[in-house]
Amino acid sequence: MVQCDLGGDxxxxxxxxxxxxxxxxWINLLICFTPVCICTRRGYARVNYPSLRxxxxxxxxxxxxxTCKRHRRDSSTMEESNCITNQKTVVAVVxxxxxxxxxxxxxxxxxxxxxxxxxxxxxxxAKKVKGRSINLALSHRGRQALKHVGIEEKIVSKxxxxxxxxxxxxxxxxxxxxxGKKGQYILSIDRANLNKELLTVAEAYPNTxxxxxxxxxxxxxxxxxxxxxRADGAxxxxxxxxxxxxxxxFSAVRKQFLRRSRFNYSQTYIPDGYMELTMPPVxxxxxxxxxxxxxxxxxxxxMISLPNLDKTFTCTLFMPFENFEKITTGDEVIEFFQExxxxxxxxxxxxxxxxxxFCLPAQAMVSVKxxxxxxxxxxxxxxxxxxxxxxxxxxxxxAGFEDCIVFDEIMNEFSxxxxxVLPEYSRVRVPDDQAIADLAMYNYIEMRAxxxxxxxxxxxxxxxxxxxLMPNTIVPLxxxxxxxxxxxxxxxxHWQWQNKVINQVLMLTAVGATVAGSCLLIKRRTDVIKMGLxxxxxxxxxxxxxxx
Ligand SMILES: Cc1cc2nc3c(=O)[nH]c(=O)nc-3n(C[C@H](O)[C@H](O)[C@H](O)COP(=O)(O)OP(=O)(O)OC[C@H]3O[C@@H](n4cnc5c(N)ncnc54)[C@H](O)[C@@H]3O)c2cc1C
Numbered sequence: 096m097v098q099c100d101l102g103g104d105x106x107x108x109x110x111x112x113x114x115x116x117x118x119x120x121w122i123n124l125l126i127c128f129t130p131v132c133i134c135t136r137r138g139y140a141r142v143n144y145p146s147l148r149x150x151x152x153x154x155x156x157x158x159x160x161x162t163c164k165r166h167r168r169d170s171s172t173m174e175e176s177n178c179i180t181n182q183k184t185v186v187a188v189v190x191x192x193x194x195x196x197x198x199x200x201x202x203x204x205x206x207x208x209x210x211x212x213x214x215x216x217x218x219x220x221a222k223k224v225k226g227r228s229i230n231l232a233l234s235h236r237g238r239q240a241l242k243h244v245g246i247e248e249k250i251v252s253k254x255x256x257x258x259x260x261x262x263x264x265x266x267x268x269x270x271x272x273x274x275g276k277k278g279q280y281i282l283s284i285d286r287a288n289l290n291k292e293l294l295t296v297a298e299a300y301p302n303t304x305x306x307x308x309x310x311x312x313x314x315x316x317x318x319x320x321x322x323x324x325r326a327d328g329a330x331x332x333x334x335x336x337x338x339x340x341x342x343x344x345f346s347a348v349r350k351q352f353l354r355r356s357r358f359n360y361s362q363t364y365i366p367d368g369y370m371e372l373t374m375p376p377v378x379x380x381x382x383x384x385x386x387x388x389x390x391x392x393x394x395x396x397x398m399i400s401l402p403n404l405d406k407t408f409t410c411t412l413f414m415p416f417e418n419f420e421k422i423t424t425g426d427e428v429i430e431f432f433q434e435x436x437x438x439x440x441x442x443x444x445x446x447x448x449x450x451x452x453f454c455l456p457a458q459a460m461v462s463v464k465x466x467x468x469x470x471x472x473x474x475x476x477x478x479x480x481x482x483x484x485x486x487x488x489x490x491x492x493x494a495g496f497e498d499c500i501v502f503d504e505i506m507n508e509f510s511x512x513x514x515x516v517l518p519e520y521s522r523v524r525v526p527d528d529q530a531i532a533d534l535a536m537y538n539y540i541e542m543r544a545x546x547x548x549x550x551x552x553x554x555x556x557x558x559x560x561x562x563x564l565m566p567n568t569i570v571p572l573x574x575x576x577x578x579x580x581x582x583x584x585x586x587x588x589h590w591q592w593q594n595k596v597i598n599q600v601l602m603l604t605a606v607g608a609t610v611a612g613s614c615l616l617i618k619r620r621t622d623v624i625k626m627g628l629x630x631x632x633x634x635x636x637x638x639x640x641x642x643x
Contacts, residue, residue, distance in 0.1 A: 184513075187212060187321060187335035189311050189348050193286070194478030194495035195341030196293035200244040201499045202339070203300035205506065210335065211297060212323055214310035214342075219291045229371055229409045230401045232257070232388070232489035233282045233289075234577045240496035243503065246296055250289060254282030255402045261387035262546055267438040271387065272546065272555065275574045276562075281388070281489065283401040311347040314338060316355075316470045337513060338474040341495075344461055344483035349476055352465065360465045365485055365536075367396070368416045368457030374443050376406035382442040383408065390542060391436050397543035398436055410443065413487075413543070419457045425449030460485045462532050467521035472513040475520060477502065482528035487538040488576060494531050497580070498524060530584035534576065557597060569593050 186202045188195045191213030203209045215221075233254060241247040258280045259271040274281060297303050308326035315321075319338060323331040340348025352358045374382050381402060383389055389400040389408070396414035403409060422428055428448050432440040440448065463483040469475045478495030502520050509515040545551040561569040570579075570593075575586035 184208065184337060185210065185335045186337045186339060187319075187333065188339045188341055189321070190340070190342035190346075190478075190480065191215075191290075191294060191305060191307070192341065192343060192478070193290055193293065193492050194498065195339075196290060196297050197240060197244065197496055198339055198341055198477060198499050198502075199297035199303055199305075200293070200300065201503050203297065203303040204244065205503075205511070206302065207337075209297070209300070209303040210333070211303065211305045212309040212311060212321075212333075213305065213307050215307065216326070217294070217305070217307045218287060219294060228286060228411065228486065230283050230403055231286050231486075231492055232401065233284045234489065234493050236490075236497040236500075236580055237493040239580060240500050243500060244296060246292060250284065250292060251282060253288060253404065254284045255404065256280040256386055257283055257388045257401070258386055259388075260546070261384060261389045263389060263391045263436075263438060265393075265435070265437070269384075272552070273559075275571070275578050279574070279578050280386075281577060283388075283403070285403065311342065314348065314351060314474075316351055316473055319473050337472070340474060340476040340480045341478045342480050344463055344479040346476065346480035348474065349465065349480055351474070352470065352476070355470065358465065358467070361463070363462045365460050365462070365539075366415050366417075367413050367539075368419055368459055369486075370412045370414075370419070370452070370455070370457045372410045372412065372443055372448065372451050374400060374408035374410055374439070375447075377442070379406065381406050381408070390546065391439065392543045392546045393435050394544045394547065396435075398439065399542070400439075410439065413539070414457070416457060416459075422452070425452075428452045462536065464529050464532055466525040466529075467518070468524060469517035469521050472517055475502070475517050481524075482532055484528075484532045484535040485539060486535070487542055488531065488535040490531050490535060490576065494528060494583070498528075527583040530587045531576070534572075534583070534587065554597075557601070561597065569597070 184207045186207040186209050188199045188202065188209060188211045191199075191211045195211060195213070199209050199211045233250070238247050238251065241250050257274070259273040262270045262272060264270070273279075294305060298305050306323075309323040309331065310325075312322045312324050312330070318334065319336060320332060320334045321338065323333060325331060338348060340346050342348055349360075353360060376382060383400070385402040385406075391398040396412070396418060398410055398412045400408045400410040422431055425448075429440070429445055432443075432448055461483055462485050463479070463481075465476070465481065468477070468481045477498040479491060481498065482494065484491045484494065501524055502516070505516050505519050505523065509519065541551075555571075558569065558571045562571055562574070570581075570589065572586060572590040575581045575589065576583065579586075581589070
């Protein structure tokens, strides 16, 4: 990319030098000077089957003209924009969910022509947003990705910090278990709002276009041609140089991968489902302490609760489907809640529980693993499309956001040579995503059962204490996963190593204490014999020792 000495407002700026950039070729130069004749063309050049190539040409022209048009319109905001234009490559991001909309920003920042295709309508105009969990936990990896595109602070300011898990026992006793060191916390974020913000940020790049009501039906790995179905049933044929599949756990992009040899794929539904319920504010205030992720662990199932900005809590009940199915009437709902969540029942409200429990059926949770994540230099999968994980580590979105950073880092390393970048991305990222998928499965057991165990709590204290003494050697797993960018699979390896060491040290300590105790007793026994104590006197002395 070369510097633009034309000085026209329509030329975007280089993010590093902040100088205007020259557009490639005479045609673009012309477009740059004559935006009106190009820009007055109606929208998108959509063509049917025979003339697909024309689309790419027109897309490239249109992108530049759109760049000019939007740049003139928003010249003030453009001064701050980091956008550059790499006019050669058209990147189609399929899926405008959390990862897709963030990814669009990463590609737009590099100057590619980015087209986002989302099957839903624009959620920013929708009254109600259909989708998965109402809120989710944002942590370090996700924040780092948001920072890359300059919206970390904006999102964080709308989140609620959660410093610890708050464990609710059956008796209603509440015990906090901090997530990390003082000052470390995860954030409860409104999913719909985050998605809306990301779409708005993506759309602000002049080289990005959002296409709603475009559902991918099929695509060709050979040509990069995609077929979309629009809301009115019409079909669109669109071609791109790179297709980025961010279309979630049931990815349509991934279907093409399944038709190819040497593509590994597994999908596991866990036997549990989830249901969301709302805990309203009490007298305009949160019904419980807001800066915690509340957990009601009941061994075979659990309920968790995250705070929202409107002072409600979203409670999510995770339970085997067969248990959900056993509850068929309002009275049974109340009976169940009063038995297992007695302190939460009045806070959610008996009437609300009876009503809301039957509003929507429990939702399924799936874990998807696959490899590789790419096909040639044509297509790459990211986010849930590549690795849907169960939600118990609060890492699905965070991992998906980190995918974008990792891809970006590899783009730098290989100078945007997609033929080299895509295989490297698969090589680097697959082991990490598979590690977090396994950890997420493991964490369900930790959350619903282990937190009830004294040994687990003792080990947490030991780990935290050792972490304080040796912060670089002993790092709790949760800290590595949630508060660092340690590669997930490295975190697991380190955790297994330190578990072995700590368990051995604890065992040696226990053996040492037993041996020392026995020696003491034997020594005392000799004293006893020497002193000629009666059995009764000796027993009294042992009792005295125990009390001591
Ligand atoms: C109950 C629950 C709680 C969770 N809590 C957390 C948490 O606390 N922290 C965390 O990090 N993660 C959490 N997750 C995981 C997180 O929701 C996902 O990892 C994240 O949404 C993945 O984002 P994505 O963009 O890859 O996929 P999605 O969010 O599924 O977005 C995919 C998008 O693609 C669109 N699409 C689908 N098919 C097509 C098509 N054919 N054509 C065009 N567009 C298409 C969809 O409409 C959607 O907008 C949770 C998940 C669940 C279920």
